[in-house]
Amino acid sequence: MPFAAGTSVDWRHSARCRDEDPETLFVQGAQQRDAREVCTACPVRTECLAHALDNRIRFGVWGGMTERERRALLKRRPDVISWAALLESARRAAAASPAANPDAPARPRRPARPAEPAAEARPAGRAERRHAG
Numbered sequence: 001m002p003f004a005a006g007t008s009v010d011w012r013h014s015a016r017c018r019d020e021d022p023e024t025l026f027v028q029g030a031q032q033r034d035a036r037e038v039c040t041a042c043p044v045r046t047e048c049l050a051h052a053l054d055n056r057i058r059f060g061v062w063g064g065m066t067e068r069e070r071r072a073l074l075k076r077r078p079d080v081i082s083w084a085a086l087l088e089s090a091r092r093a094a095a096a097s098p099a100a101n102p103d104a105p106a107r108p109r110r111p112a113r114p115a116e117p118a119a120e121a122r123p124a125g126r127a128e129r130r131h132a133g
């Protein structure tokens with residue numbers, strides 16, 4: 001986990017990479033894709049990524065994203081003022097979804113469409129009328 005000196009973030013205590021050599025997250029190019037594997041099951045991935053994005057940290061792997069991925073994301077979303085707020089809100093929304101919480105009460109379903117009438121009960125179509133004689 002790459003931390004700048006003087007950073008006062010308590011999420012770092014739960015970082016999965018806490019005991020890793022910091023240099024493993026500051027590799028170059030394609031090696032970054034391998035380096036980000038350590039982030040996959042990290043419990044503070046969201047906080048880490050938000051920290052890097054909000055502070056425009058240019059180097060290293062943060063929150064499972066490479067330098068290039070973060071740069072592209074920042075370019076796509078110049079409107080985001082606080083990545084911490086945005087990512088936290090997305091996490092809450094995901095946690096509140098029924099898929100994430102199977103014990104949540106089910107939302108009312110839309111009424112089923114009425115069944116199609118049987119073929120013989122349907123009024124004759126144009127083709128059927130034409131051949132009816």
Ligand code: SF4
Nearest residue numbers: 001015017039042048
């Ligand atoms: S997301 Fe990755 S870089 Fe960030 S703290 Fe977790 S393991 Fe470290």
